[in-house]
Amino acid sequence: MARGLRALAQLMGWACVVIGMEHVVVGNLAIPGESSAGATIDSWGRFMGAIFVGYGLAWLRAARQRPIPAQAVRWLTGVFLLGGVGRVISFAVHGRPHWFQIVLAAIELGLPPVLFWLADAEERAPRGEAETVPAGR
DSSP: OHHHHHHHHHHHHHHHHHHHHHHHHHGGGGSTTOTTSOHHHHHHHHHHHHHHHHHHHHHHHHHHSSSOOHHHHHHHHHHHHHHHHHHHHHHHHHOOOOHHHHHHHHHHHHHHHHHHHHTTHHHHSOHHHHHTSOOOO
16 A cells, blocks of 8 residues: 555656646647637646646655655645535536546546545555655655
């Protein structure tokens, strides 16, 4: 379980960094179906992309610690879950989004229970097991 937590934390970190950088670099083109959304949405999207890069770096920082701090995993997972809840609210208020946004919402609502369950896996692992997990440096 400790290896799974470390792998998921690294995957979350790198995925968020890459996705965030895509939004910073290409702006509206990174939003499915919204390439012509205009300057205001482009500006907002690039800013939020930079914030998402920072979120990914926070995951990577947590993944490099030994043991991975359960409190950090829980906070970062809570933020991720809040994003999924935001998508559900948007769906209820504005209707069905692009199909890819539905896939993202499923991930944002489905992955947090797994991450919450694994949050303290490395802190609970026997000392030798936690230390043999590669840090990914």
